Amino acid sequence: MKKKASPPENRLSSGVSGLDEVLHGGLIPGRAYLVRGGPGAGKTTLGLHFLAAGAAAGENVLFITLGEPVEQVRRNAERLGFDLTAIHFLDLTPSSEFFTEVESYDIFSPAEVERVPLTEKIVQAVETHQPRRVFLDAMTQFRYLASDPYQFRQQVLSFLRFLTDRGAAILFTSESSPEAPDDDLQFMADGIIHLNYAPEGRTLNVTKMRGSGFIPGNHNFTLGASGMTVYPRLIPEAVHRPFSADQISSGVPELDELLGGGIERGTITLLSGPSGAGKTTLGMQFMKEAAGRGERSVVYTFEEEVEIILRRCDAVNIPARAMLEKGTLDIVKVEPLQYTPGEFAQLVRRDVEQKGTRLVMLDSVSGYKLSLRGQNLTAELHAVSKYLQNMGVVVLLVSEVSEITGDFRPTDENISYLGDNIVFLRYLEINGQLRKAIGVLKKRLSNFERTLREIEITRYGIKVGEPLSNLRGILSGTPEWVKPENDHG
Amino acid sequence: MVEIPVRPAILTLDRNPRNLELLGQFLQRAGYQVFPAASLTDFCRALNETPAPRLALLDVSGFNAEIWAACEDLNRRAIPFLVILPCANADLQQAGLAHGARSVLLKPLAGRELLNLIRALL
Structure with a gap:
């Protein structure tokens, strides 16, 4: 009755009602997707849906947080009713002791000092959990650990390769501002989901989906008590029901x-x-x-x-x-x-x-x-x-x-x-x-x-x-x- | 009998203990023996006690003009040294070179460049 391509095999559900329809079935394993949006746009909520859907299907999933401490993520997620028991967390946020105890340094740049330990932690977590889905919040933090844009690009690309080679689907977020645009990340991602906030309501749009089609345009979405719901835009040509014009x-x-x-x-x-x-x-x-x-x-x-x-x-x-x-x-x-x-x-x-x-x-x-x-x-x-x-x-x-x-x-x-x-x-x-x-x-x-x-x-x-x-x-x-x-x- | 290659000894001076620690870790990883000092007194002691130091790295941040006396000391002993400055400052750069520094480096240091420079000096 409805003309809609049945979801191709081995797609991963995004876990968000309506978003899979926009993405023509879901996300593709072994690909890296960028979620963009300002503060409060719903990036982390989308990531939680993505991981919870995987966990519910019995997949290993990993949440790498570089900005928001795990405890805070947990509290917010539980308020939205997410089951986090099967989600592995890797907390790379600075602890409060960082401020009071760890002495600052200036002899080397942070890129030289912090990158290696950070990379080791990530590699270790990935090797341990063998995740099929990874949510990384936020990729832009790595920018401060790269000595120049070229290094950043190389590091992100090789990091994404490291994960996708293991068959994982990655959702990563970016914090973009006019001072630090994230155009480079947009080029590197296999797909881009934009979350926009306007006084008239929240909208979501997709501008890139390698290896898949998607429903173009702005789709309304809400962030409610049970998380995110996407309302795919009506494309009248896409639906049709035979009828007699009596x-x-x-x-x-x-x-x-x-x-x-x-x-x-x-x-x-x-x-x-x-x-x-x-x-x-x-x-x-x-x-x-x-x-x-x-x-x-x-x-x-x-x-x-x-x-x-x-x-x-x-x-x-x-x-x-x-x-x-x-x-x-x-x-x-x-x-x-x-x-x-x-x-x-x-x-x-x-x-x-x-x-x-x-x-x-x-x-x-x-x-x-x-x-x-x-x-x-x-x-x-x-x-x-x-x-x-x-x-x-x-x-x-x-x-x-x-x-x-x-x-x-x-x-x-x-x-x-x-x-x-x-x-x-x-x-x-x-x-x-x-x-x-x-x-x-x-x-x-x-x-x-x-x-x-x-x-x-x-x-x-x-x-x-x-x-x-x-x-x-x-x-x-x-x-x-x-x-x-x-x-x- | 096979001669065990001796790891070259490097003296480091830095007021900031975290800087000193990081610099030490970095040089050790590169295969050097490190003798750190957080004050001029410690530095003088290390200079006298260390057998055959090959190089010294001096971070001038937080020191007064007395540091130049340490530089003269190094000159007399013919130990090459590098001066590290917190920021570009023409007067300090001039002073460092005038007191015999082989080169003046600006923080933050780039690891690879620092190693190349050290290898060239040893």
Whole structure:
């Protein structure tokens, strides 16, 4: 059902949920991977996941720390629920006695004095434990033990060779700053994972993976109570589910006529209109009909509370509560700033791929953009919609326009290109009365009526009238009646 | 009878005990006998008691002008010596050479270069 390469053999799981998917299956043994990121970016957490996954699989794993003392690493790891019993530690951090007891020297450089004992310790630990996974935190510490950049490069390369020749997969971190960039390490690594921190949320991206593909771009990730979770970016082309593009009915015959039969599966429909025109109700109408066929729908509401939507459905004869009980409907309230786009996409994927959802409504587009933390939200919305489209889901995007009347605009969001279908609701002033009309502006897969129809939302449900063919200037909001010419006779 | 090669004796002077220790370890690894001194008094004693010292290394950090007297002493005994300076200082460099140092070295020392220099002097 999903087009995804099965993980090639002998890949090592990174231990982080979602990261293996980004890395097309995991890390390759005998390779060295660089994890970059500022302070607090999650480098050590990623390393702990990597080692814990190996330990759980019965592999020998080794944690070499040059910065953070082992006790501190242990405390933090236990707080995140890692089982460290099977992880070997090599602590190369200076003890507190270094400060008080060991006299400083200046006759030789630290590179000459410290390197040999340090190397001996590492070689000894590797020979003893024969690790299959090594996490080294942080490689940049070795820079201070090298007399010049050339020496550093040679030392790191030979060190990595020493480990990879023994078949180990290495994850090493770097601390980079403008004063001491780590470009050299990036050239030496077989793969690079960047951990970025931005106020909108944490992201991860891969820029290099020798011998493997990876999902490009920024993936959201979180550092939570149980460690790191990666939300792979949705690549709509990468997932596909065969489906028949049959039309689904709204359950209102006049509305279906207007739509040339209904809306097709695997299309994106923009429901646009001013506030209070009935966009959400219109979407719910399609879901009511889908529930009758036993299909499941989900509404993601970014603005209204679930109870309000339910009450409004009660008032217009849409049995939303019963649908909720039967499981043919789910209404998910997305709180402001609760999710990054990646997390939200993951939520949608679960609803579609695990729960078999066939209709998805996002209420509304502007709410989506306001509620999610991130940049380029239009592109993210595009990705989610295209993904749903590929999965054969009927996508309903609710888009509010601010003008009640006046010159016609399909949406305020510049997303009309995204819609395969654009259905708009409009207020009309006819003979001093405020009335509502519904029309179709665009429909990619079928013909549709070019005239508007009057729409009323009553306690019996949505009522759509006959085509308003005798009105002129409808798009201006203040139409006039025109007498049919053949009436003159 | 095979003659056992005698390891050349080197006198070292440094105020900083850690420096003295590291320098000693380094020279011993390279195959020399080391006679360390942390003060001028110790150095004079070592100079008198050591059988046939071949070379002396003097780190001037932390000493006053009295160290030049030790240099003159070494000159009189025709023992070559190297002066080690904490930083580039033209006056000290000049003074070291004027008092007979074969060369003036700056800290931190590069191990390989130091060995090459010692071999050239012995």
